[in-house]
Amino acid sequence: MQITDTHLFSGKNETLLGINTWMSYQAVVDAILAEQRHYDLIVATGDLAQDHSAQAYQHFVEGIAGIPAPCVWLPGNHDFQPAMFSSLLEAGISPAKQVFLGDSWQILLLDSQVFGVPHGELSDYQLDWLERKLAGAPERHTLLLLHHHPVPAGCSWLDQHSLRNAAELDNVLQKFPKVKTLVCGHIHQELDLDWNGRRMLATPSTCVQFKPHCANFTLDTIEPGWRWLELHPNGEVTTEVCRLKGAVFNPDTASEGY
Numbered sequence: 001m002q003i004t005d006t007h008l009f010s011g012k013n014e015t016l017l018g019i020n021t022w023m024s025y026q027a028v029v030d031a032i033l034a035e036q037r038h039y040d041l042i043v044a045t046g047d048l049a050q051d052h053s054a055q056a057y058q059h060f061v062e063g064i065a066g067i068p069a070p071c072v073w074l075p076g077n078h079d080f081q082p083a084m085f086s087s088l089l090e091a092g093i094s095p096a097k098q099v100f101l102g103d104s105w106q107i108l109l110l111d112s113q114v115f116g117v118p119h120g121e122l123s124d125y126q127l128d129w130l131e132r133k134l135a136g137a138p139e140r141h142t143l144l145l146l147h148h149h150p151v152p153a154g155c156s157w158l159d160q161h162s163l164r165n166a167a168e169l170d171n172v173l174q175k176f177p178k179v180k181t182l183v184c185g186h187i188h189q190e191l192d193l194d195w196n197g198r199r200m201l202a203t204p205s206t207c208v209q210f211k212p213h214c215a216n217f218t219l220d221t222i223e224p225g226w227r228w229l230e231l232h233p234n235g236e237v238t239t240e241v242c243r244l245k246g247a248v249f250n251p252d253t254a255s256e257g258y
């Protein structure tokens, strides 16, 4: 199950564009628990904190504490990795970036952060690491997770903040046809697109939503959400986005950015 872009603060009363991000995150966790589905793993795909604070990461931990599954994570553009790494590790959350699931799958988590800017890029280290991990498990299907979207999402204001070196990622992945599905955060909306024969999924944030197909910054009034992923032994992925019910979290639609 994927949770993304919680944008938590050191104070639980703080808001992002009119939404209390702690409360919307808690509401998402409560809704996940209420669904009583089976899941093996939580993947948190970045922008967990909005203000670089250790407390924000501790709030993240507090939120998922009731969920009976391990969690793995990767950083987004807003994260502060020293605080993220140590706060999550102290709480027993593994920094592992390769996870084997059963006999036929692995999950790889990439770091596409360029510190201090909203766009993403994969370093040579990340690309080499990816290639080594894929070459080392050729029999497994791979679900590839990263914060930034490698393919235009259709919002030009967000597409300037995409993964800048998507062509280099594509070069690596062309050698590994068992990577058929990528999962992102960052763009705060549901998407299911084709990227050179692969499936690229993006997922609603647990707080503020961006309106699809807008040239300029535009908030959406649709509810916060999360994504279920089921990995089948034959390499197929079934997935579903769920959202909170009832318009409880209303963003300040007059805001022009953050």
Ligand SMILES: Nc1ncnc2c1ncn2[C@@H]1O[C@@H]2COP(=O)(O)O[C@H]2[C@H]1O
Pocket (backbone or CB within 6 Å): 005, 047, 077, 078, 118, 157, 158, 161, 186, 187, 217, 256, 257, 258
């Ligand atoms: N008005 C805006 N125009 C362009 N980019 C913005 C605007 N407001 C915020 N952003 C950036 O766009 C990013 C998209 O999602 P993030 O949560 O990563 O953080 C956001 C900001 O860094």
Ligand SMILES: [Fe+2]
Pocket (backbone or CB within 6 Å): 047, 076, 077, 078, 147, 185, 186, 187
């Ligand atoms: Fe982001």
